[in-house]
Amino acid sequence: MSDARPLRVPGENRTLGSLTFAIFLTYLTVGLPLPVIPLFVYNDLGLSNTLVGVAVGCQFFATVLTRAYAGRQADNVGAKRTTLKGMLACSAAGLMYMLAALLPLPPMASYGILIAGRLFLGFGESLLISGNFAWALGLIGPTKSGKIMSWNGMAIYGSLAAGAPLGLLMNRQFGFVALGVSTLILPLVAFLLDFRIRPVPTTGGRRISLFAIAKMVWQPGLALALQGCGFALIGTFMTLLFASRHWEHAGLTLTCFGIAFVGVRLLFGNLPDKIGGIRVAMISLAVEALGQTVILFSCNPWIALAGAMITGCGCSLMFPSLGVEVVKRVPIQVRGTAVGGYAAFQDVSYAATGPVTGVMATALGYSSVFGAGAFCALAGIAIVMLFAKSAPLPES
Numbered sequence: 001m002s003d004a005r006p007l008r009v010p011g012e013n014r015t016l017g018s019l020t021f022a023i024f025l026t027y028l029t030v031g032l033p034l035p036v037i038p039l040f041v042y043n044d045l046g047l048s049n050t051l052v053g054v055a056v057g058c059q060f061f062a063t064v065l066t067r068a069y070a071g072r073q074a075d076n077v078g079a080k081r082t083t084l085k086g087m088l089a090c091s092a093a094g095l096m097y098m099l100a101a102l103l104p105l106p107p108m109a110s111y112g113i114l115i116a117g118r119l120f121l122g123f124g125e126s127l128l129i130s131g132n133f134a135w136a137l138g139l140i141g142p143t144k145s146g147k148i149m150s151w152n153g154m155a156i157y158g159s160l161a162a163g164a165p166l167g168l169l170m171n172r173q174f175g176f177v178a179l180g181v182s183t184l185i186l187p188l189v190a191f192l193l194d195f196r197i198r199p200v201p202t203t204g205g206r207r208i209s210l211f212a213i214a215k216m217v218w219q220p221g222l223a224l225a226l227q228g229c230g231f232a233l234i235g236t237f238m239t240l241l242f243a244s245r246h247w248e249h250a251g252l253t254l255t256c257f258g259i260a261f262v263g264v265r266l267l268f269g270n271l272p273d274k275i276g277g278i279r280v281a282m283i284s285l286a287v288e289a290l291g292q293t294v295i296l297f298s299c300n301p302w303i304a305l306a307g308a309m310i311t312g313c314g315c316s317l318m319f320p321s322l323g324v325e326v327v328k329r330v331p332i333q334v335r336g337t338a339v340g341g342y343a344a345f346q347d348v349s350y351a352a353t354g355p356v357t358g359v360m361a362t363a364l365g366y367s368s369v370f371g372a373g374a375f376c377a378l379a380g381i382a383i384v385m386l387f388a389k390s391a392p393l394p395e396s
Contacts (some may be wrong), residue, residue, distance in 0.1 A: 072337055093124065097177075149319055226376040230316055288315055289314070324337060
């Protein structure tokens, strides 16, 4: 039977919706504290901009290091089990946040506990995303890979849109410990929701080395990494940019980003499956470059928020666009690993962008980093063009 034949799955939207809602709840553990962590590190602990970037980026660094492991777990051990383990690891991060906020320790000791929590969260996110994608793919079918990625992306960035202002509000009212409690509880609720959904069998077939898989995905992965700089910069420095200029509504930056991201997914999420990912990816990167440029030259908070929204539009379809191309080009038995490796490039971007541009922010000001974001998006277009020429779609 051809793997490309369309599948009609009873209750497809209901099943995918349940999995997606659990992703939304778990990913709130990223969205709620994301705009608060820079304030906690810089204001409460009195540490530097570079350490702010490390605190934000180390979560994604942990995800990078565990993507291959998570993909292998999803492919060989079980996608459902991998997803549930990821939720438990995300919950453990909440305990670390609570300890960092409550224990009377020197700033660097509290910072170390915070970093431990961020590493737990990165590991959990890796298991969660790789496991959930392989699980949904097994339940619904590979011809719906673009839809699966689009729905997951809406859950992820919807949680960022909802979580950012709520996290700032919780921090003002109850302190950073409230973020720890929320991070502890939300993944456990998601665990209970997903536990009732049936597992899918693991796929057999010849094992393929990680190096061979990396050769298949490095070009779309690099383009994805360059795209990821825009979101990483918004998550790391927009709160501090607003504070440095005494602007209000800093919490709305991720909300604007997330609303635009989800809106584009809802309206155009089927485009990668219909017209192919290459064209959609290049347009997406051009729009992201425009959004970063708007933030660079913003002279009031509303222009900056508009730039965040334009950036969200550009980022929205990038992951599923090139992800569809990856799924088409890899053997079935390593799809979880391949998509995990592809996604790891974005995690590298998230991990490296904060620390690297922290030096730029200190020397040139917070707005300067968004010029670098625009440059990275434009460079991504060149990489997508290279991928289109060097990796033609195999004949069916």
